[in-house]
Amino acid sequence: MHITDQPLDPTSALLRFYAAETAYLAPGGGDFSVVAQTLDPECVLYQPSCLPYGGEWRGTAGFEAWMTAFGQAWSRLEVRNPEFFPSGNESIFVRSQVSATARASGQDAEWDLLQHFRVRDGRILELRPFHWDTGMLLRVLPPEVG
Numbered sequence: 001m002h003i004t005d006q007p008l009d010p011t012s013a014l015l016r017f018y019a020a021e022t023a024y025l026a027p028g029g030g031d032f033s034v035v036a037q038t039l040d041p042e043c044v045l046y047q048p049s050c051l052p053y054g055g056e057w058r059g060t061a062g063f064e065a066w067m068t069a070f071g072q073a074w075s076r077l078e079v080r081n082p083e084f085f086p087s088g089n090e091s092i093f094v095r096s097q098v099s100a101t102a103r104a105s106g107q108d109a110e111w112d113l114l115q116h117f118r119v120r121d122g123r124i125l126e127l128r129p130f131h132w133d134t135g136m137l138l139r140v141l142p143p144e145v146g
Helices: 010-025 032-036 059-073 134-140
Strands: 039-047 055-058 074-086 091-102 108-120 123-131
Touching (some): 032 059, 059 074
Parallel strands (some): 039 123
Antiparallel strands (some): 091 108, 108 123
């Protein structure tokens, strides 16, 4: 997967990011450079600070560190029924349902998720997930994870 010469619209950039993320997380994956190609070097991921993998994750190295922390918390993750809502030339919102299994407790969790992505030059610049029920996530995830 290579960066295109033409900047991608937000929907195309997001689909490219999702494909790279899926390849990275697949058994036998693990080549983060595929994901890094979809990220702006100055990207920022904002996770709710109450979560074990919460905080601001900056740059491609920060994003990779977040993926490691997230993987320590969840052993399975499935995003269902994504709905895409482009907003201008640099922004897109995605509403979806998430199904996951907590690694430490083995408990399953399901929640609604709204994500806001900002895109620059066809790469993800900013990602802000909004979880409908962080309290439920905290009940499923033990505090020592992360």
